[in-house]
Amino acid sequence: MSQTILVTxxxxxxxxxxxxxxxxxxxxxxxxxxxxxxxxxxxxxxxxDTHRPQLIVNAAAYxxxxxAETEQTQASRLNAELPAQxxxxxxxSQAGLVHYSSDYVYPGHGDTPWKxxxxxxxxxHYGQTKLQGDMxxxxxxxxxxIFRTSWVYAAHGNxxxxxxxxxxxxxxxxxxxxxxxxxxxxxxxxxxxxxxALSKNIASGIYHLAPNGYTHWxxxxxxxxxxxxxxxxxxxICPGQVTxxxxxxxxxxxxxxxxxxxxxxxxxQALHARLxxxxxxxxxxxxxxxS
Numbered sequence: 001m002s003q004t005i006l007v008t009x010x011x012x013x014x015x016x017x018x019x020x021x022x023x024x025x026x027x028x029x030x031x032x033x034x035x036x037x038x039x040x041x042x043x044x045x046x047x048x049d050t051h052r053p054q055l056i057v058n059a060a061a062y063x064x065x066x067x068a069e070t071e072q073t074q075a076s077r078l079n080a081e082l083p084a085q086x087x088x089x090x091x092x093s094q095a096g097l098v099h100y101s102s103d104y105v106y107p108g109h110g111d112t113p114w115k116x117x118x119x120x121x122x123x124x125h126y127g128q129t130k131l132q133g134d135m136x137x138x139x140x141x142x143x144x145x146i147f148r149t150s151w152v153y154a155a156h157g158n159x160x161x162x163x164x165x166x167x168x169x170x171x172x173x174x175x176x177x178x179x180x181x182x183x184x185x186x187x188x189x190x191x192x193x194x195x196x197a198l199s200k201n202i203a204s205g206i207y208h209l210a211p212n213g214y215t216h217w218x219x220x221x222x223x224x225x226x227x228x229x230x231x232x233x234x235x236x237i238c239p240g241q242v243t244x245x246x247x248x249x250x251x252x253x254x255x256x257x258x259x260x261x262x263x264x265x266x267x268x269q270a271l272h273a274r275l276x277x278x279x280x281x282x283x284x285x286x287x288x289x290x291s
Contacts (some may be wrong), residue, residue: 002026006053008038008082009060013157014100017191018057025198026055039077041085048089056086057098057194061130065104066253068126079129084136087144096143098194101206103150103182105131108257111181113214115263116148116206124254138206145197147190147209150260151220154187155289160217161282162289164224168235178218178244182260183210183278186285193267193275202270208262211278218244220282227283231290 003026009015010030019030029051037043038060061079062068068075083099090097106114107121122128137144153159161184167174193209215223222239229235247256264275 003054005055013154013187015059017187021191021195065126069253080132083133087140090142101148103260113261113263146206150182151184168237175245176218207267213278
């Protein structure tokens, strides 16, 4: 008998890709916001009681990092309370849970890639709520994967890549931060790795999920423009017209980590595979976007 899989956040970047990657794993239910209000704990409890999923893949999250500083109740509900509620259901029903987290749970200093066992220390409310969600899942006594990732983008949805392409059509010069280091991670890769982890039945736990290699936002923007021009995109800007900006000169309501490097060796060892390079993944994502 095919299992029932709940994918939350199905209209988001990761949720959209998950629905494609997990087709062979069961009957996927991805209720829209109108069908299931994830902010409403009673509605979530009722939905779970009615549909009884055997696997929950929680791609829902409050991701507006700056707004989370003021909309703390909303961020806490989606990022901390919802994962805790889903984990409790999984504990009671012996279901599995896949949950997605963030490099923002770490303090963001230094230049050494973070390992899963490193001490956490979020710099903002978004990161604090993501860490609370992680702890609720990890301590629930269930079979789970927590995938901590970074700088998520896709051909679908709202993200840095698409913002840069829009601005690149309108402007001849841009300033982009160059002292925050991390790995741009396409939603497609997140979904593909999730599928492989489920297929290989790797050990329950926390894993870092990102491509190989690191960059900064300015270099990422330049790569987007370079590869988009090769694909025939008409831009007003040239890659060399993207100039550097320091984080201190670009103040935001929420403090950003300077070091978002993630050590992915644990996941690669579990999957017996090397994860691809971030530049190759950008090229694939741009091709999908252009097509």
